[in-house]
Amino acid sequence: MLFNFGGKTPPLSEDLQERDFLALGSASEVRQRISELLGDVDWSDPTWGSYHGDGFAIEFSLEEEGVISNVGLRITGGGDAIAAIVRVAKPLSWSAY
Numbered sequence: 001m002l003f004n005f006g007g008k009t010p011p012l013s014e015d016l017q018e019r020d021f022l023a024l025g026s027a028s029e030v031r032q033r034i035s036e037l038l039g040d041v042d043w044s045d046p047t048w049g050s051y052h053g054d055g056f057a058i059e060f061s062l063e064e065e066g067v068i069s070n071v072g073l074r075i076t077g078g079g080d081a082i083a084a085i086v087r088v089a090k091p092l093s094w095s096a097y
Helices: 027-038 081-092
Strands: 041-045 046-055 057-059 070-077
Touching: 027 046, 027 070, 027 081, 046 081, 057 081, 070 081
Parallel strands: none
Antiparallel strands: 041 046, 046 057, 057 070
16 A cells, blocks of 8 residues: 655554545546656556566556546566565655555
């Protein structure tokens, strides 16, 4: 999952509540930001973006419209998906759990 804690990632042990999350942006802004940072993301289904890297795939799950508070990640394969996730999360000050 990708969240926005304003650049200050809390420890995993904290009991996080919905109010702890800041907005990532509108659905269209989130799709655009992910695509700008990763390149070739298939958004033919706007609720499931699909990115294929070297030996792995990441699917980004988000609402079609509205303000987005988190993005679900489904990762398959054995390649270095972490590096791709960091390429998205770090420049946007988002946190990946």
